[in-house]
Amino acid sequence: MSQRPQIKIPATYMRGGTSKGVFFRRPDLPERAQVPGTARDALLLRVIGSPDPYGKQIDGLGGATSSTSKTVILTKSSRPDHDVDYLFGQVSIDTAFVDWSGNCGNLSAAVGPFAISNGLVDPERIPEHGICTVRIWQANIGKTIIAHVPMTNGEVQETGDFELDGVTFPAAEVQLEFLDPADEGDGDGGGSMFPTGNLVDDLEVPGVGTLKATLINAGIPTLFVDAEAIGYIGTELQDAINGDPKALAMFETIRAYGAVRMGLIQDISEAATRQHTPKIAFVAPPADYVASSGKPVAASEIDLCVRALSMGKLHHAMMGTAAVAIGTAAAIPGTLVNLAAGGGERTAVRFGHPSGTLRVGAEARLIDGNWTVTKAIMSRSARVLMEGWVRIPGDAY
Template identity: 85%
Template sequence: MSHKPQIRIPATYLRGGTSKGVFFRLDDLPESAQQAGAARDALLLRVIGSPDPYGKQIDGMGGATSSTSKTVIVSKSSRADHDVDYLFGQVSIDQAFVDWSGNCGNLSAAVGPFAIAGGLVDPARVPRDGIAIVRIWQANIGKTIIAHVPMTDGTVQETGDFELDGVTFPAAEVQLEFMDPAAEEEGAGGAMFPTGKLVDELDVPGVGTLKATMINAGIPTIFVEASAIGYTGTELQDAINGDAKALARFETIRAHGALRMGLIKSLDEIVTRQHTPKVAFVAPPADYVASSGKAVAAGDIDLLVRAMSMGKLHHAMMGTAAVAIGTAAAIPGTLVNLAAGGGERQAVRFGHPSGTLRVGAEAVLVDGNWAVTKAIMSRSARVLMEGWVRVPGGSF
């Protein structure tokens, strides 16, 4: 019986923020996968180990969660004012598709380090010691990210004492600036608030009429009040992810919100758009114990936020959703801003299942419309493994 040998593809497995993913340089991919299309999607699915009806991704690099079923493709930028182009693919765990509809804010922290180490950034722009400024074009959403990458003795500094809740060990801090983060989503006309309102009445069959702030910033996100859906905002993963009815309810909210935001034209389209939009629920500060056992005091945070990702409650907070939180918090009158106490603010510290996170945003009112020039947060990144990933021949 004839068989095809495995194919070796240069790849790096990195942690960025509270996510992990397989990173590729575009030129290292097989020729058929260097362009968007079925071959690229099939390759990435096989790399990660999807679709897996068992939901474990045992035969691939994925970790069977939304935070670990991720792929990244990086190339030198064709834009004169950028260093690299960055494309993110969220790989479905149990279905045969890759969602290209949004960015991963956590893995954004690893793009600059990967690009420098991979020779994709002009050496003249990289100091031997200090901070390298990497200008990243986020190709999924057409936005600029500025990464501040620490350098020591001519190499990317990965170790350090920066601690990030949701990540067990400290590492070097990578500051990210998400420039003009309002997402220009098709159907939304590039508006930060696609419905034109800071707070909407969202009718959700079987759930009721919910107040909702629907925003395109970092990633399209639907914010609702925790109390309106029977929660306190202090929940951890086990309180929701084992509740099939709750997960179905969140998916119904997400579908109707996506329709209202103009991201889909009919409700049945939501099944092929798992990555966006996100659904999050907010509440005023309260004491709780994080998943690590760490006590979080109400006085140490401005508000509570819990967010759903790929159909499950996220164990911490997606980086792009953090951008949406920071942006919405900076705009008086949104549900996020009101949960944080209202008024004008340039930064918030919010509580999530793994602890706390601070994110800043600069919001201005221009001709009656809100605009955000940038959102800022810190993450860390580290190479976990580098070499080659193998995929069976004929699988793409």
């Protein structure tokens, strides 16, 4: 029996926000995996350890959750006024599938630091001390992200006292600006921030009923419903949802019909091949609760409660791109998110999620009867966890 040895590929394992992923420079990948296609997907699947019918990703670098089953490919940008091109791949845990349909807002925080440390930013633009502004082209969705990365002695500063709920240890703050974040996707989502033209829709979901829903393309295509309408109060933690197969099936059904209504897919059967987008979230007015860490969250500290699902499971905190959608929707009077926060105009919102709270700002304006958002702003942190080479069998791709 012939055997092919393992190959090794330069890689960096990084935390960005409340996610972790394996980062590659595109030129470091084997030639066949430098372009879209089955070879690239197969390589990334093997790196992460998917598909795994046991759901553990033991034979790879994945952590068996949507937050830790992620890959990033970066290259120096050829686009004017940009430093780096950023491509994100969400790797399915139990199926042989890599979803390229959206961005990861959390890992966006790690792109700037990686780009600086790996020679993807012009050295003349990197200060010895202070803040380095990294101009990122998010290739999945065709949008610009500006990362403000702290520098000390000419190197990325990773340690600090910035605390992020959902992350155990403090680190250095990285501020992100998502420019013109509306109408994310692959061009099939209706061509506007609200693909149906409505701030609130009546969404008919067989077996569930007709739900009020806000369908928005900002940060990432997201479907918002009221918690009360589906039998929840908005303060639930992961076990309350993820331990209930009927609840997960209900959320996936709602998500599938929402995807059709948003124009992201043509038939609900296609939802299984588009797991990363749209996201589904439920909102409720502010309430007291205890976060998963045991930290009490007071209703007086937040504007509303939000719970969101990613890749079929309730997220342990909040996806960064969904936070952009929350901030944008909160800034627009009349959406379900805005109403849960008390209504009216606002430029920032602090919401409660399973791990604590998060503040996100958005600048929205009504122009000629249509809502536009110029940017959304939030702070995250990032840190290199390990760097070197990842190894996979030579016949894996």
